[in-house]
Amino acid sequence: xxxxxxxxxxxxxxxxxxxxxxxxxxxxxxxxxxxxxxxxxxxxxxxxxxxxxxxxxxxxxxxxxxxxxxxxxxxxxxxxxxxxxxxxxxxxxxxxxxxxxxxxxxxxxxxxxxxxxxxxxxxxxxxxxxxxxxxxxxxxxxxxxxxxxxxxxxxxxxxxxxxxxxxxxxxxxxxxxxxxxxxxxxxxxxxxxxxxxxxxxxxxxxxxxxxxxxxxxxxxxxxxxxxxxxxxx
Amino acid sequence: xxxxxxxxxxxxxxxxxxxxxxxxxxxxxxxxxxxxxxxxxxxxxxxxxxxxxxxxxxxxxxxxxxxxxxxxxxxxxxxxxxxxxxxxxxxxxxxxxxxxxxxxxxxxxxxxxxxxxxxxxxxxxxxxxxxxxxxxxxxxxxxxxxxxxxxxxxxxxxxxxxxxxxxxxxxxxxxxxxxxxxxxxxxxxxxxxxxxxxxxxxxxxxxxxxxxxxxxxxxxxxxxxxxxxxxxxxxxxxxxxxxxxxxxxxxxxxxxxxxxxxxxxxxxxxxxxxxxxxxxxxxxxxxxxxxxx
Numbered sequence: 001x002x003x004x005x006x007x008x009x010x011x012x013x014x015x016x017x018x019x020x021x022x023x024x025x026x027x028x029x030x031x032x033x034x035x036x037x038x039x040x041x042x043x044x045x046x047x048x049x050x051x052x053x054x055x056x057x058x059x060x061x062x063x064x065x066x067x068x069x070x071x072x073x074x075x076x077x078x079x080x081x082x083x084x085x086x087x088x089x090x091x092x093x094x095x096x097x098x099x100x101x102x103x104x105x106x107x108x109x110x111x112x113x114x115x116x117x118x119x120x121x122x123x124x125x126x127x128x129x130x131x132x133x134x135x136x137x138x139x140x141x142x143x144x145x146x147x148x149x150x151x152x153x154x155x156x157x158x159x160x161x162x163x164x165x166x167x168x169x170x171x172x173x174x175x176x177x178x179x180x181x182x183x184x185x186x187x188x189x190x191x192x193x194x195x196x197x198x199x200x201x202x203x204x205x206x207x208x209x210x211x212x213x214x215x216x217x218x219x220x221x222x223x224x225x226x227x228x229x230x231x232x233x
Numbered sequence: 234x235x236x237x238x239x240x241x242x243x244x245x246x247x248x249x250x251x252x253x254x255x256x257x258x259x260x261x262x263x264x265x266x267x268x269x270x271x272x273x274x275x276x277x278x279x280x281x282x283x284x285x286x287x288x289x290x291x292x293x294x295x296x297x298x299x300x301x302x303x304x305x306x307x308x309x310x311x312x313x314x315x316x317x318x319x320x321x322x323x324x325x326x327x328x329x330x331x332x333x334x335x336x337x338x339x340x341x342x343x344x345x346x347x348x349x350x351x352x353x354x355x356x357x358x359x360x361x362x363x364x365x366x367x368x369x370x371x372x373x374x375x376x377x378x379x380x381x382x383x384x385x386x387x388x389x390x391x392x393x394x395x396x397x398x399x400x401x402x403x404x405x406x407x408x409x410x411x412x413x414x415x416x417x418x419x420x421x422x423x424x425x426x427x428x429x430x431x432x433x434x435x436x437x438x439x440x441x442x443x444x445x446x447x448x449x450x451x452x453x454x455x456x457x458x459x460x461x462x463x464x465x466x467x468x469x470x471x472x473x474x475x476x477x478x479x480x481x482x483x484x485x486x487x488x489x490x491x492x493x494x495x496x497x498x499x500x501x502x503x504x505x506x507x508x509x510x511x512x513x514x515x516x517x518x519x520x521x522x523x524x525x526x
Binding site for chain 2: 030032033036037039040065066067129132133134135136137138139140141164166168169170187207209210211212213215216
């Protein structure tokens, strides 16, 4: 990881334009695909663990695959907790994906209890195993529009109610404020929050970068709003 | 309740997509990239690449194919074949794979499954169980490695249960007896394992027609289905999708003959998805572009 970080920092010095969009590199597995989706949407991101570059980004992506506790430990080891919280407080655009959504929450009950970044108030819970419904959920599943919310005013504009997105997870988020819920999904007997919006935050439990054209479109929507000068992809 | 995934499985040897019977006797069918793109555009839920030779000197060629796919196709990609260590896993993930598939290495060193799921997350670690039904009244299935050549002495259902306990995120179960034959999945094998573990099970080996796919979901309790011949022999009826000179090396006699494979009734992904839905099996539909909001 040290090796990646130092090379990313070196390239940052040569490609100043890239600093607008930063992907937080704390060792998560889906960096590559998130980066590819950004490229497809028309902008080349900078992938780095450098706290200063993260703090100064115009827009930030927090990706993630794996365990909550270990990811938080990595963020702490890399001194990224405060820069991430500070960034979120400014209201600048922050996209969280999968574990990157869960890390924004107050705490997780994964293997005991772990404190999260506490940027979005709420908890992370595990699906209960039920007969015939495997955990983790590894499947395409539908996202539903909460009653009273119009997606056309949100980053899900252009997405149909009931659209299928690709999910891989054993845990789901439960925000304290219903207003934070952008979409809901049914699995293992629960209707849970599958994406959130709160201030500058847009975060999804599903993987838009693995959800074919309909998913990549969410990156395009987000980048257009996050970095308005971005040419249309 | 969970939607079924249809996963085209591409067996790759050097630069070519190949297909065998019982995992052996490989025919060259063409350029893997062309197959992958066709399946992506037709609604594949994931893709799976299996390096069937997995010799060291060909490893770069597989990584190159993975890199190309990951740059262009935005669905999950699982890569297997010859992955032995945590470093191998990291390399394949860096090339752009979303998951890796282990088999031989898991049998030789089961702790690798635990270490890998801890290091990369369970959902990144798929383990293959290649099962062969043993003769005699017990109906026992034994797990094999090396494309069904090496016996392990492990009973397949027990082995699958142990893999799940050690942190495998999902299992792909191959009936070596049925693989490439078109005679249908071994529903009893798939069901025994799907019912024994709480993680997703991918059925593989034997699909010869649409009904086989429906049966293995309904009777076999599969959560996903990996398909090769059924889809590949449909793809090769569209030579316009293949780049000129595809499959220039190896056993290309079959490809050049223009024949189809009589045991298989080839079909495409939209037809499979429509048939699943007609049978009441949930899957991601091909087109929802025109759905009312």
